[in-house]
Amino acid sequence: PNTRHFEFDVVWKKVTRLCHTKPLLTVNGEYPGPTIAVHEGDNVEVRVTNRIAKNTTIHWHGVRQLRTGWADGPAYITQCPIRGGQFYTYKFSVIDQRGTLLWHAHSGWQRASVYGVFIIYPRMPYPFSAPIKAEIPIIFGGPNSSDAYTINGLPGPLYPCSNKDTFIQTVERGKTYMLRIINAALNDELFFAIANHTLTVVEVDALYTKPFTTTAIMVAPGQTTTALITANQIPGSSGMFLMAATPYVTAIFPFNNSTTIGFLQYKEIRNEEFEPSALPRSLKLANLPAMKDTAFAEKFSKRLRSLASPEYPCKVPKKIDKRVITTISLNLQDCPKNKACKGYADKRFFASMNNQSFVRPLKSILECYYKNLTTDEYSLNFPEKPPNGFDFTGVDPLAENMNAEFGTRIFVVPYGTSIEIVLQGTSFLNVENHPIHVHGHNFFIVGSGIGNFNAAKHPAKYNLVDPPERNTVAVPAGGWAAIRLKANNPGVWFIHCHLEEHTSWGLATAFIVKNGHGKSQSLPPPPKDFPSSHKFFPWQSI
Numbered sequence: 001p002n003t004r005h006f007e008f009d010v011v012w013k014k015v016t017r018l019c020h021t022k023p024l025l026t027v028n029g030e031y032p033g034p035t036i037a038v039h040e041g042d043n044v045e046v047r048v049t050n051r052i053a054k055n056t057t058i059h060w061h062g063v064r065q066l067r068t069g070w071a072d073g074p075a076y077i078t079q080c081p082i083r084g085g086q087f088y089t090y091k092f093s094v095i096d097q098r099g100t101l102l103w104h105a106h107s108g109w110q111r112a113s114v115y116g117v118f119i120i121y122p123r124m125p126y127p128f129s130a131p132i133k134a135e136i137p138i139i140f141g142g143p144n145s146s147d148a149y150t151i152n153g154l155p156g157p158l159y160p161c162s163n164k165d166t167f168i169q170t171v172e173r174g175k176t177y178m179l180r181i182i183n184a185a186l187n188d189e190l191f192f193a194i195a196n197h198t199l200t201v202v203e204v205d206a207l208y209t210k211p212f213t214t215t216a217i218m219v220a221p222g223q224t225t226t227a228l229i230t231a232n233q234i235p236g237s238s239g240m241f242l243m244a245a246t247p248y249v250t251a252i253f254p255f256n257n258s259t260t261i262g263f264l265q266y267k268e269i270r271n272e273e274f275e276p277s278a279l280p281r282s283l284k285l286a287n288l289p290a291m292k293d294t295a296f297a298e299k300f301s302k303r304l305r306s307l308a309s310p311e312y313p314c315k316v317p318k319k320i321d322k323r324v325i326t327t328i329s330l331n332l333q334d335c336p337k338n339k340a341c342k343g344y345a346d347k348r349f350f351a352s353m354n355n356q357s358f359v360r361p362l363k364s365i366l367e368c369y370y371k372n373l374t375t376d377e378y379s380l381n382f383p384e385k386p387p388n389g390f391d392f393t394g395v396d397p398l399a400e401n402m403n404a405e406f407g408t409r410i411f412v413v414p415y416g417t418s419i420e421i422v423l424q425g426t427s428f429l430n431v432e433n434h435p436i437h438v439h440g441h442n443f444f445i446v447g448s449g450i451g452n453f454n455a456a457k458h459p460a461k462y463n464l465v466d467p468p469e470r471n472t473v474a475v476p477a478g479g480w481a482a483i484r485l486k487a488n489n490p491g492v493w494f495i496h497c498h499l500e501e502h503t504s505w506g507l508a509t510a511f512i513v514k515n516g517h518g519k520s521q522s523l524p525p526p527p528k529d530f531p532s533s534h535k536f537f538p539w540q541s542i
């Protein structure tokens, strides 16, 4: 196999957006960062050099990292951060996966601006027939880094001083294009649509789907969607068609409801005069669902199915060895005395799974586990059922889930265990989906619904034929999702909400997959330049 080398320098870069110039954390001064494009089967080596006065790490979101857990990236889960002035070379292979993924910083909130596209070209031809004229990455950023949602780093003309910062993609009439759509926003699930055109979804999270055609897609932070679009419309005099992304939330407060727009420009009609700012500000895109369109959201997720073809069979575990049922909650607690709380009156937010609010440790869990170090940084007692008294049947979630414990509790499974994890939303605020991401594994979404999971009723209705396979599931607001995976990757794997705010509040846990038999089922030792806990004391802020 080929080995592809990349150099990532984490540096500050002055960027002007929306009339302001400010320093943005970047890789190689680029925003979004450099694209990694490799071929299925390649070895990948990325040397990340930290040139800032803060810690950093990079995560290759959705890359399986089979037996290369040392290269996964989440700070203090698999590695200690790379300190200022130091470097670490992430080495891994992209085996048996293909499609669109992303990479991003995994230390503090750095992924607000430190992110980029990760493409794996398939070994076999695409399992769909249309000849593709070009592949176009579309990566969304959130308002945290540039004060507006962005398409490929560009906010579009609905904001002040941003006419020039508008994404315009030229297309040829009659040709089909592949859009590699990625949501790298910190905190917002998005709808995306292009005026007058439909999108044919063919892959999500680097896993092929049964193709289906839709007027809009929805994509949660950490998720990707590859869709085909044919430029088959008769353009008006401008030659332009609007594209737009807007957040999906079921309540306005306290969210930013702004929209980012860009354009498809038909090559045949070149209108040099076109001025994006001439568009009416109240611009409507008929294809774009309204911000609270839960019906669309539900319908869209239900249409996703694994391709389940002879070449790409669906390997959903039909039987499970273990079921973990966990609540995913936003909670409130009294504001500690002498502290200003940015919460709800005199309360502050935190978040939990089974009433355990995850506290990030100060040493790498993977390293402690691998080297058998005695440590109180974490414990192996994550509760595998919701706390006593929680029965999913109309208990007041506000009262039941406000008393979480703070700690670093994780669970352990033997190599090869087929696990089902039921994720049950119980927030007192049900305004958005929770995109739950599992590191080191893909999983199958065998069931989901609004309301409470019912162990007597729901499993009988699971889809065990062609459930969608992903690395991040948007658990419906006020509902549940059941996922199944085979734990065949020895290491320590983070599970967390991909809304960064919720992770920072504690909506996370992790699990250890033990070694199996022999080398092929075991994690090799860490690489020589691994940022170890021993050399490290976390005096730098993250």
Ligand code: C2O
Pocket (backbone or CB within 6 Å): 059, 061, 074, 104, 106, 222, 437, 439, 494, 496, 498
């Ligand atoms: Cu994309 Cu743990 O993250």
